[in-house]
Amino acid sequence: MTSFLDRLRNPDHTGERRCWPCTVTNAVLLGLACVGLARRRSRTLAAALGVGGVAAIALRGYFVPFTPRFAPQLTQRLPGNVFHADAGEDREQRHAPDSPGSLGGETDEETGEAVLQSLLERGVVVADGETLYLAEDFRDEWREKVQALRGRDDRGLADALRESAPEETVTEIVEQDGGRFGEAERWFVVSDGSGDPAREQWLTRPIAVAEIGAVRALADSTSLSATRRAQSAGALRMLLETCPVCDGPVEETTEVECCGGPGGTRADAPDDVLACGDCGSRLYTFQ
Ligand SMILES: [Zn+2]
Known part of the structure; x- marks a missing residue:
């Protein structure tokens, strides 16, 4: 059973890479669809849709097609930023860069x-x-x-x-x-x-x-x-060659996140990176 579920699972959009704007948008849309169906058609149908939809969100990350393309823009228009717990508080306005830097600074x-x-x-x-x-x-x-x-x-x-x-x-x-x-x-x-x-x-x-x-x-x-x-x-x-955190193997990979969070556009042009095959630590970004 586990291996069957694992095969269904889409690791690009679940687990550590789950995108919360996508998940929440899908849950809301699913809820609305179920309510509509229960009122106009039948409760059994609504229940079936509910179960199927929840399973899809759990295993695949989302069930509404193309969610990663529209969810970030949608959630960005919401008042405040609901996906940042401390949004609005007077935390220093500093922003981490898209790619980590280096001790020696940028070199020409x-x-x-x-x-x-x-x-x-x-x-x-x-x-x-x-x-x-x-x-x-x-x-x-x-x-x-x-x-x-x-x-x-x-x-x-x-x-x-x-x-x-x-x-x-x-x-x-x-x-x-x-x-x-x-x-x-x-x-x-x-x-x-x-x-x-x-x-x-x-x-x-x-x-x-x-x-x-x-x-x-x-x-x-x-x-x-x-x-x-x-x-x-x-x-x-x-x-x-080995990960500084866990000694795992360092592999060349592509950074594909669902949508990079609200407003993220990195899905369009993923960076080639070196990352640990065991713990996922990102260790080098090829520019
Ligand atoms: Zn590691």
């Missing part, structure tokens, strides 16, 4: 090439034709650092982040509402302290753990400057 092509060159010269990365790999020694060292970091609480991780960043960098923990009911997302933000959003980098916990680990491993095994180490951390993340 020239810097990117210089970073890669220095990693190749120091034997941190090895090239096999067009393909790049982490050198085995460095990979082991990086994993050791990551394993020592992953158990830290948020404060401890933010402190480690500040130590790993170039001088004068400010780190803070910012909590934001996720796209779903009351679920908070925690970000580790590094900046120059000016409050200018353009000079901020927002890191998720898995990315912070990976990058601090990389900086520490680089500090032990190379003579790279603090700035170069921070810049390297983002590039090295592209070569991760």
Whole structure:
């Protein structure tokens, strides 16, 4: 029975990826349809529709065709934002970016090439034709650092982040509402302290753990400057083979969310990402 249900289940729109605007919109439409049917036709028919509709929402995420295309726009017009528990309260008006940032900030092509060159010269990365790999020694060292970091609480991780960043960098923990009911997302933000959003980098916990680990491993095994180490951390993340959170396998995948929450448009152009095959942590976004 379980395997039959599993086969019916659509993982793109259920479980962690369930989209609440879609679910609620469908439940309301289903309720209205059942009431109408019970009044005008028969209660048995209405009950059958009710059971079928609930099963579809539970297993498939929604039953009204094309829900992901219209539900976000529909719910966005509702007063307040019903899908954000704290909407309207005076929480700081800061917005997490679409893609997580990196300790080293955004790097232009020239810097990117210089970073890669220095990693190749120091034997941190090895090239096999067009393909790049982490050198085995460095990979082991990086994993050791990551394993020592992953158990830290948020404060401890933010402190480690500040130590790993170039001088004068400010780190803070910012909590934001996720796209779903009351679920908070925690970000580790590094900046120059000016409050200018353009000079901020927002890191998720898995990315912070990976990058601090990389900086520490680089500090032990190379003579790279603090700035170069921070810049390297983002590039090295592209070569991760195991998850910094759970040691699961890192796989290339496409980020397909139902609709990205209210107003989300990411379904149109999903990003290619590296993510953990076990825990789903998103580890690198290809731009
Ligand atoms: Zn994982």
